[in-house]
Amino acid sequence: MQKAIIQLEPLSCPSCMQKIDHAVRGLVGIDQDSVKVLFNSSKVKTDFDAEILSIEQIEKAIEDVGYSVLKTKVK
Numbered sequence: 001m002q003k004a005i006i007q008l009e010p011l012s013c014p015s016c017m018q019k020i021d022h023a024v025r026g027l028v029g030i031d032q033d034s035v036k037v038l039f040n041s042s043k044v045k046t047d048f049d050a051e052i053l054s055i056e057q058i059e060k061a062i063e064d065v066g067y068s069v070l071k072t073k074v075k
Helices: 014-025 055-064
Strands: 002-008 036-038 043-048 069-074
Touching: 002 055, 014 036, 014 043, 014 055, 043 055, 055 069
Parallel strands: none
Antiparallel strands: 002 043, 002 069, 036 043
């Protein structure tokens, strides 16, 4: 498993968090228990299986629900 920290544009409402959370959890290869959408810092933290899912696919899922990814860090 790899850890991803994805910095987003500032989030403006709690429903934004739910949309992003739902989009990320819907991906195959995401560790469901690790998904955290942080409202105050506008970040998404998650663990994912890099053999099944790429960081670009996670970014695309977030962008597909209407939120810009500013930068991503993978450990």
